[in-house]
């Protein structure tokens with residue numbers, strides 16, 4: 274495979290560099306970079322980070338760089354995955370990010386483009402692309418995470434008004450406290466097997482009856498929330514896809530989610546780890562050097578894995594594309610190794626928290642490895658996917674496959 278840019282990509286890369294040079298600072302790899310403050314425990318710093326993410330997204334939109342691979346009909350640039358890769362490669366050198374706006378775009382964009390009505394696409398896609406409206410994902414529940422399709426939040430049609438009335442509880446809802454809208458999956462028919470009775474909605478997060486309770490994590494920040502829904506009224510036009518066909522729509526969101534996660538980690542590039550080793554004068558230590566080499570190799574492998582998949586997709590040779598589950602699990606393993614090495618480099622100080630140099634940045638990332646192993650589907654579930662879908666191993670027994678949801682045993 275030829276990894277050199279084609280003449281067209283080389284000129285695109287030059288154009289990207291010109292844009293980034295004009296609008297962003299080069300990344301320093303330490304606490305001076307605002308783009309690594311997504312994990313800040315200081316609320317002022319965190320609020321400043323969110324403001325800058327919004328600002329950066331608007332800068333992208335104003336200059337025609339938002340939605341690089343989105344079709345032009347939806348306000349995107351109509352580029353290929355290769356353009357996106359080149360853009361990300363260049364952006365990684367700069368102190369700029371759209372933070373969780375990128376995640377929301379990955380979850381909501383493809384879903385609405387594929388399953389939304391023209392009115393929904395018209396209403397929601399542009400503000401999503403510009404980062405003007407923020408979104409959250411109301412899928413997981415206390416009794417339904419890996420087995421998402423067993424969820425229990427109920428939506429009942431009010432025949433008199435034509436609205437759906439929703440009751441239930443969601444959990445682990447990232448950034449719900451800042452969201453304008455949510456994508457919500459609820460059970461509209463409990464009398465059919467679990468996958469068949471679901472419907473997918475867009476919900477305005479300011480609707481009466483929605484209560485958001487932040488969950489404070491081990492790092493001291495509330496990345497995600499519990500969301501309680503009590504008699505929440507959703508207009509009929511907010512159903513995405515068909516009533517009862519919500520699982521098909523949900524699968525579009527989930528597929529996009531795991532590939533989005535495997536492209537994360539820009540706040541902790543190899544260069545940041547190397548800078549830390551150099552600052553601590555540990556870059557001559559043979560054990561640390563070996564760890565650095567390993568982390569660097571993993572970053573290259575991730576890059577080539579991404580290339581391979583994108584090239585396969587672009588050339589229609591889908592059989593050569595790597596499975597999203599493989600990318601996600603490789604990413605989370607590599608991330609764990611990288612952040613573990615950062616603490617080794619810090620030595621005894623690695624055991625501190627906010628008092629460690631850099632405000633505990635690497636400590637936060639170290640704890641965050643566990644979240645990345647769970648969010649977007651756990652490692653075990655992705656291994657199951659690989660076993661069944663890539664290796665053709667026998668499927669897990671599904672005892673409730675043909676049983677009405679209200680007759681199944683649930684936690």
Ligand SMILES: Cc1cc2nc3c(=O)[nH]c(=O)nc-3n(C[C@H](O)[C@H](O)[C@H](O)COP(=O)(O)OP(=O)(O)OC[C@H]3O[C@@H](n4cnc5c(N)ncnc54)[C@H](O)[C@@H]3O)c2cc1C
Pocket residue numbers: 409410411412413414415416417418419420444445446447448497643644645647648649650651652653654657669
């Ligand atoms: C950082 C983060 C952000 C998140 N953001 C959101 C969000 O915005 N919106 C949202 O809806 N959800 C979100 N989630 C929730 C996430 O999708 C779920 O945590 C995840 O799907 C696992 O579900 P669970 O926590 O209920 O664990 P469970 O499904 O109860 O799993 C418990 C354990 O059992 C294992 N297990 C379960 N089933 C199997 C199986 N079939 N085979 C082998 N092992 C199995 C799991 O691997 C895990 O170790 C987020 C989670 C994290 C960590």
